[in-house]
Amino acid sequence: AQSVTQPDIHITVSEGASLELRCNYSYGATPYLFWYVQSPGQGLQLLLKYFSGDTLVQGIKGFEAEFKRSQSSFNLRKPSVHWSDAAEYFCAVQGGSEKLVFGKGTKLTVNP
Amino acid sequence: EAQVTQNPRYLITVTGKKLTVTCSQNMNHEYMSWYRQDPGLGLRQIYYSMNVEVTDKGDVPEGYKVSRKEKRNFPLILESPSPNQTSLYFCASTLLGTGVDGANVLTFGAGSRLTVL
Numbered sequence: 001a002q003s004v005t006q007p008d009i010h011i012t013v014s015e016g017a018s019l020e021l022r023c024n025y026s027y028g029a030t031p032y033l034f035w036y037v038q039s040p041g042q043g044l045q046l047l048l049k050y051f052s053g054d055t056l057v058q059g060i061k062g063f064e065a066e067f068k069r070s071q072s073s074f075n076l077r078k079p080s081v082h083w084s085d086a087a088e089y090f091c092a093v094q095g096g097s098e099k100l101v102f103g104k105g106t107k108l109t110v111n112p
Numbered sequence: 113e114a115q116v117t118q119n120p121r122y123l124i125t126v127t128g129k130k131l132t133v134t135c136s137q138n139m140n141h142e143y144m145s146w147y148r149q150d151p152g153l154g155l156r157q158i159y160y161s162m163n164v165e166v167t168d169k170g171d172v173p174e175g176y177k178v179s180r181k182e183k184r185n186f187p188l189i190l191e192s193p194s195p196n197q198t199s200l201y202f203c204a205s206t207l208l209g210t211g212v213d214g215a216n217v218l219t220f221g222a223g224s225r226l227t228v229l
Contacts, residue, residue: 009152032216043116043202043220044155051216090154094216099170102147104154 002027002095006103013081014111021076021106023091031095033074035065038105039087047089050074061085086110114139118203118221125193126229133188133224135203142208144186145170145218146178148199155202161186162208193228200225 003026013019025031032051036044048059055067065076074091091103116137125131137144145160147170157170161180175197177189186205190197204218 034217036218036220041223043222044204044218045220046217049217099157099160100216100218102155104152 002031002093002098002101004091004093004101004103006089006091006106008106009104010107010109012109012111015083016080019076019078019081019085019108021089021091021108023074023076023103025072025074025091025093027072027093027095029095030067030069031093033065033067034092034094034100035059035063035074035076036090036092036102037061037087038090044090047076081108081110083110083112114219116203116205116219116221118201118224120224121222122225124227124229127194128192131190131193131226133190133201133203133226135186135188135221136184137186137203137205137219138184139205139207139219140183141205141219142183144180144203144205146176146186146188147202147204148172149202149223150199158188158201190226193226195228198226198228 005024034049035047038044047063048057050057050067088105088107090105094100119134142163146158147155149155156172159178161167201224203221206218207215209215
C-alpha cells in the first residue's frame with residue numbers, strides 16, 4: 001500500500017520569500033499525486049495534481065510542483081509567498097486502483 | 113454551482129445521543145467518502161462508497177455507519193457518539209475512471225465540526 005510523508009509540520013516564511021513544502025511517497029510504481037490546501041475554517045481545495053507527462057505541474061494561486069521519480073518526491077513550490085497563502089497544505093497519493101492517502105499536513109505561517 | 117454540502121456545520125452533543133451528518137453532492141459523482149481530521153493526524157478515511165449500495169470501510173470505521181441509497185447522498189451516522197469522536201469531519205466526492213476529465217480529484221465539503229461531551 002502507498003504512504004506519504006510530509007516531513008515539516010510547521011513552516012514560517014516572510015511575505016515575498018520563496019516557499020518549498022516537501023512531500024515524499026512510497027509506492028512501487030508512479031502514483032497519482034496531489035496537493036490540497038485548507039484555509040482556516042474551510043474545506044480542502046485542490047492546488048494541483050500529477051497523473052502523467054510533464055513532471056513540472058502548474059497549479060492555482062501561482063503554485064507549482066515537481067515530480068521526481070528518483071527521489072519519490074512531489075515538492076510544492078511558490079516563488080513569492082503572499083499573506084493569503086497562510087494555510088495548511090496536504091500532499092496526497094493514490095496508487096493504481098487503491099484509495100487516496102493523505103499526508104499529515106504542513107501548516108504555513110506567513111510573517112508580514 | 114458544483115458542490116458538496118454537509119450539514120450541520122457545527123454540532124455539540126452528548127455521549128450516546130445518535131446523530132447523523134448529511135452529505136449531498138450535485139455533480140453525479142460515483143465515489144463519495146468521509147474523513148475525519150484531527151490535529152497532528154491529518155485526514156483519515158472513515159468510510160467510502162464506489163456507487164449506490166456499495167460502501168466499504170476506510171482506516172477508522174469503528175463507531176460509524178454509512179449508507180448510499182441514492183447517488184447524491186452519503187450520510188454519516190454515529191449511533192452512540194463518544195468523546196473520542198470529537199473531530200472535524202469532511203465529506204468528499206469524485207468521478208471515477210481513467211482519462212475522464214475531473215476524475216480522481218476530490219471535491220470537499222466545508223466540514224462539520226462535531227463535539228461530543
